[in-house]
Every structure is written in structure tokens, then in C-alpha cells.
Amino acid sequence: MLDINNLSKSFGGVMAVDDVTFEVASGTIHSVIGPNGAGKTTLFNLITGVYTPTCGNVLFSGKDITGMRPDQLAGLGMSRTFQNLRVCMNMSACENVMLGAHLRLNHGILAGMANLPALARRDAECRDEAHGFMQFAGVGQYVDAHASQMPFGALKRLEIARALATKPTILLLDEPAAGLNHTETGEISELIKKIAGSGLTVVLVEHDMKMVMNISDFVTVLNYGTRLASGTVAEVRQNPEVISAYLGTSVQ
Amino acid sequence: MKTFIRPSVLIVIFVLCMLPFAFPNAYIVDVAIRICLAGIVAIGLNLLMGFAGQVSIGHAAFVALGAYASGVATIRYGWSPLFALAVGAVGVAVLAYLVAKPILRLRDHTLTMATLGLGIIVHMVLVNEVAWTGGPDGMAVGPMKIGDWVLKGEMSWYALVACLLVLAIVISLNLFSSPAGRALRALHGSEVAAAVMGVNVPSFKVRVFVLSAVFASIAGSLTAHYNSFITPSLAGFMPSVELATMVVVGGMASTFGVVLGACLVVGLPQVFGGFEGFEMVFFGLALMLTVIFMPKGIVPSFAQRFAKRKS
Numbered sequence: 003m004l005d006i007n008n009l010s011k012s013f014g015g016v017m018a019v020d021d022v023t024f025e026v027a028s029g030t031i032h033s034v035i036g037p038n039g040a041g042k043t044t045l046f047n048l049i050t051g052v053y054t055p056t057c058g059n060v061l062f063s064g065k066d067i068t069g070m071r072p073d074q075l076a077g078l079g080m081s082r083t084f085q086n087l088r089v090c091m092n093m094s095a096c097e098n099v100m101l102g103a104h105l106r107l108n109h110g111i112l113a114g115m116a117n118l119p120a121l122a123r124r125d126a127e128c129r130d131e132a133h134g135f136m137q138f139a140g141v142g143q144y145v146d147a148h149a150s151q152m153p154f155g156a157l158k159r160l161e162i163a164r165a166l167a168t169k170p171t172i173l174l175l176d177e178p179a180a181g182l183n184h185t186e187t188g189e190i191s192e193l194i195k196k197i198a199g200s201g202l203t204v205v206l207v208e209h210d211m212k213m214v215m216n217i218s219d220f221v222t223v224l225n226y227g228t229r230l231a232s233g234t235v236a237e238v239r240q241n242p243e244v245i246s247a248y249l250g251t252s253v254q
Numbered sequence: 255m256k257t258f259i260r261p262s263v264l265i266v267i268f269v270l271c272m273l274p275f276a277f278p279n280a281y282i283v284d285v286a287i288r289i290c291l292a293g294i295v296a297i298g299l300n301l302l303m304g305f306a307g308q309v310s311i312g313h314a315a316f317v318a319l320g321a322y323a324s325g326v327a328t329i330r331y332g333w334s335p336l337f338a339l340a341v342g343a344v345g346v347a348v349l350a351y352l353v354a355k356p357i358l359r360l361r362d363h364t365l366t367m368a369t370l371g372l373g374i375i376v377h378m379v380l381v382n383e384v385a386w387t388g389g390p391d392g393m394a395v396g397p398m399k400i401g402d403w404v405l406k407g408e409m410s411w412y413a414l415v416a417c418l419l420v421l422a423i424v425i426s427l428n429l430f431s432s433p434a435g436r437a438l439r440a441l442h443g444s445e446v447a448a449a450v451m452g453v454n455v456p457s458f459k460v461r462v463f464v465l466s467a468v469f470a471s472i473a474g475s476l477t478a479h480y481n482s483f484i485t486p487s488l489a490g491f492m493p494s495v496e497l498a499t500m501v502v503v504g505g506m507a508s509t510f511g512v513v514l515g516a517c518l519v520v521g522l523p524q525v526f527g528g529f530e531g532f533e534m535v536f537f538g539l540a541l542m543l544t545v546i547f548m549p550k551g552i553v554p555s556f557a558q559r560f561a562k563r564k565s
């Protein structure tokens with residue numbers, strides 16, 4: 003599904019991601035873990051076209067997507083959420099999610115100015131659809147709310163709903179449980195399982211080890227930008243390098 | 255089409271219809287015409303600033319270019335006013351495209367600087383190309399003609415610009431709630447989120463810049479015929495600041511807010527008999543106070559307060 007080959011990114015000489023190679027299999031939940039500053043978010047930014055890699059390449063379903071823009075990748079079926087919320091606070095919750103349908107709707111400026119009945123009808127359908135995604139992500143009660151009125155936990159889910167609204171085949175979640183309490187984290191776990199259950203491939207960055215070990219099929223460990231290990235949950239847990247560098251003995 | 259019969263639009267239409275009956279004097283109607291023309295430019299600028307969050311502080315340059323395109327083409331080359339207006343708008347669109355395309359590859363506030371630079375350059379060209387523009391003394395422009403019919407008198411002008419203002423309002427409201435409008439507003443909210451949702455960020459920025467320039471050009475052409483005399487001061491810094499003030503004070507992204515902004519910015523100096531050189535201080539102060547106390551602008555702030563009280 004996703005082949006990451008020798009991917010590197012340097013910021014003024016600092017290698018944030020350093021020669022990372024791994025593969026994400028279709029239909030799996032693949033977690034990327036590592037300490038703060040390990041380069042996980044940078045890796046996501048490289049995969050989703052927010053940054054261009056210094057070297058290396060990314061293949062998505064066999065197609066070389068290195069250097070493509072995020073909007074082009076959205077068209078190919080890739081979507082993501084952000085570690086630091088990127089909800090449009092100047093729009094309603096529902097409009098944020100409707101944004102996910104951008105590429106499926108006629109988004110010409112002249113079409114918008116004229117707002118002919120055909121477009122208005124499609125837009126109304128899109129609103130219903132967005133409501134559906136919000137319900138799925140557990141924020142259905144905020145359908146009439148403005149984004150700026152929503153609590154933090156709901157905004158994290160709203161981002162997931164918005165990403166799902168692009169109808170992606172692969173979804174990258176950057177710390178979806180960060181800042182959430184224990185119960186909320188459990189609920190997000192369930193939501194991610196539900197998403198993967200519907201056939202999506204999920205790439206997950208998360209610090210909550212219990213959650214990662216519970217729901218992941220595969221795990222890749224980053225440390226100082228380099229790949230420390232990659233494999234199934236069991237393999238990674240037993241990897242001595244991982245244990246000494248990151249996991250410590252507590253997970254054993 | 256349905257947008258025309260929204261209550262808010264009907265109220266505006268009603269007010270526009272009643273105004274000449276309520277104040278049947280040429281002075282008031284003249285101010286109303288200026289408000290309508292400014293409102294059209296401000297609605298266009300709002301698409302760029304309020305919707306997409308791209309600040310332009312040289313937008314009067316496009317008004318001036320539209321005005322001079324009409325003036326030069328009709329007076330020096332004998333073109334018909336409508337044709338000159340259309341060609342002027344297309345020319346301004348091409349210019350806006352050529353300015354925005356390379357700049358928007360770069361990031362951040364370079365567009366703002368570029369619009370400022372554009373304003374200065376346009377002003378300079380209009381002052382120096384004396385053979386075409388008449389230089390700093392300006393030039394006379396003939397009346398607006400549609401075919402053989404000459405647009406004469408305050409009331410016909412008022413009818414024309416009031417209709418165009420309503421049209422601009424409807425277009426803006428349509429765009430606001432359309433997929434393209436959401437994409438534009440998402441640029442303001444979070445560019446990276448918009449991009450990840452499939453919005454081609456550079457393309458939308460360029461297109462909305464061009465669109466807002468076209469609004470300005472058309473209103474500029476009309477202004478030239480209405481005033482029957484134009485000077486390079488149209489492209490000055492002050493008119494650009496006034497336009498930005500209309501958008502920010504009335505309410506970023508709110509179509510009606512921007513129209514209110516146009517009423518205040520054009521109307522208040524009339525009420526107080528001009529600011530005698532203190533315009534800059536006044537508008538600067540108005541901008542600052544709005545940003546501090548009502549960062550969303552007058553209309554959205556009150557709408558929010560009203561909505562809160564209801565719930």
C-alpha cells in the first residue's frame with residue numbers, strides 16, 4: 003500500500019528523518035512510535051506532501067508520489083489528521099467536514115457564484131453525508147455548532163470525521179489521543195478499530211503504548227530520525243534495541 | 255436564484271428602493287451612488303481578505319486601472335464604454351494573474367507587500383504617462399452609454415449601481431456557502447488542512463485575487479464615467495486603506511458587514527463634513543479599535559451576540 007524508501011529530511015543540517023525505510027500493508031493498522039522529536043510528525047509531513055523529502059521516495063499503491071502536493075494526494079485517496087489541531091475555526095463544524103467532499107463537488111469559483119440548482123442539491127446531499135461522518139466519529143451532536151464552540155476532545159474527533167469525508171483508502175492519524183483522558187483514549191481506540199474494520203489502512207502515531215500495542219498490526223520505531231525497528235507488535239516488543247532505547251522494561 | 259429572495263437580501267433591496275423616495279435630494283443620492291460603487295469593490299476585496307484571509311493593501315490600484323482603461327479607451331480610441339469596461343476588466347484580470355501567479359508560489363505575506371508595490375507602481379505610471387492619462391492633472395471621461403442610450407442623471411445612475419450592488423451581494427452570498435467558498439474560507443482557517451482536504455491552495459489564491467481585481471476594475475470603470483473626471487489619486491494609498499477598512503470594520507467574510515463598512519467609510523466623512531486631512535488618523539484608529547474590540551467586525555460580532563441571547 004505504502005512503500006517508504008530511504009526517506010530523509012534535513013532542516014538546516016538537522017536530520018529530522020534519516021534514511022527511513024518501511025512498508026505499510028493494505029488493510030492494517032500500522033503504528034509509528036518513538037520519543038518526542040524522533041521525527042514522526044516530519045515523516046507524516048513527508049508522506050502527505052506537506053514537506054518535500056531531501057532524498058528517498060514514497061510509493062502509494064505502486065505509484066511514486068514523492069514531491070506531490072497534499073491536494074493531489076487527497077485525490078489519490080490519502081488523508082490525515084494533525085498533532086496540533088488544524089480545524090478551521092472560522093467555519094462551522096459541519097462545514098469543516100463538508101470540506102472533505104471538496105474534490106467530489108464542483109468547486110469552480112464561477113459555479114459557486116452562480117449556485118445553480120444542481121450544485122445546491124449536491125451540496126445539500128454533501129451536508130447530510132457530512133452529518134453521517136460526524137455521527138460515525140462520535141461528534142454528531144455538534145452538527146449545528148461552530149467549530150470555535152467545541153471542546154478539545156470533540157475537535158480531535160471532528161478532524162477524524164473531516165479526514166474520513168475525503169473517502170480515503172489510507173488514513174494517517176498523528177497522536178489522535180494526545181491530551182485526552184483515559185476514557186476518551188479508550189473511545190478513540192474503538193473508533194480507530196472501527197475505521198480499520200471498514201477497510202481503511204491506518205497509519206498511527208501515538209504515545210499511549212497500551213493503545214498502540216492493543217490495536218496495531220505492525221509497529222515501526224523511530225529514534226533520532228532513524229528507524230530502530232519495524233515488525234509485528236510481538237517482534238518489536240522483544241527487540242532488545244527498542245527495549246533499551248525506548249520502551250524500557252516496563253512494557254515487558 | 256433563491257438567494258435573491260432571502261429575507262436579508264430583500265431588506266437590502268427594500269432599503270435601496272425606498273432611499274430615493276425617503277431622501278429625494280441629489281446630494282444624498284450622490285452619496286448613495288458612491289456607497290454602492292465602493293460596496294461593490296469592498297465585496298470583491300472581501301472575497302480575497304475576508305474569505306481567503308489574503309490581505310491586499312493596494313486594491314485601489316485595480317479600481318484606478320479599470321477607471322483609466324475606460325477613460326483612455328473611450329476618449330483616446332473612441333471605444334464604446336461597455337466594450338471598454340469589459341476589455342478593462344479582462345486586462346486587469348490578466349495583470350492580477352501575472353502578479354499573483356509567481357508571488358503565491360512563495361509563502362506568507364508576500365502578497366501583501368506585492369499589492370502595496372503594485373499600488374505605488376500603478377500610481378507612478380498614471381502620473382507619468384501624460385500622453386495617455388493626462389498625468390497628475392487627470393483626464394475627462396465621457397458619460398456612460400449603452401448602445402446609443404446615454405446614462406444621464408442621478409436617478410438612472412443610482413438605479414444601475416444599486417442593481418449591481420444587489421447582484422454583487424447575491425454572488426458573494428452564493429459563493430460563501432458553495433464548495434469553492436468553503437475552500438476559500440478554509441485557506442483562512444488552515445492552509446495545510448485545506449490542502450489535505452484536496453484544495454489546490456495556490457490555484458485558489460490566484461483565482462480569488464483575480465476575481466477581486468475584476469470587481470474593482472468594473473466598479474472603477476463605472477466610477478470614471480460617473481465622476482466624468484479621473485486623477486491618479488484613485489490609485490493612492492488612502493483609497494486602498496479605505497477599502498481595507500470597509501472589509502475589516504464591517505466584518506471579515508460577512509457580505510452584509512462589508513456593505514455596512516462601505517456605508518460607514520463613505521458616509522461618515524459626509525456626515526461630519528470631511529475630516530480635513532485627518533482621514534488617515536480616523537481610519538487608522540477605526541481599524542485599530544475594531545481589531546482590538548471586535549476582531550470579527552461589527553456585523554459578525556453583533557450576529558454572535560444575538561445568537562447567544564436567543565439560545
Ligand SMILES: Nc1ncnc2c1ncn2[C@@H]1O[C@H](COP(=O)(O)OP(=O)(O)O)[C@@H](O)[C@H]1O
Nearest residue numbers: 013017018036037038039040041042043044045
Ligand atoms: N519545520 C521544521 N523546521 C525545523 N525543524 C523541524 C521542523 N519540523 C520538525 N523539526 C525538527 O525535527 C525533529 C523531529 O520533529 P518531529 O517530526 O515533530 O518529531 P515527533 O513528531 O516525533 O515528536 C525535531 O528535532 C524538530 O525540532
Ligand SMILES: [Mg+2]
Nearest residue numbers: 042043044085
Ligand atoms: Mg509529532
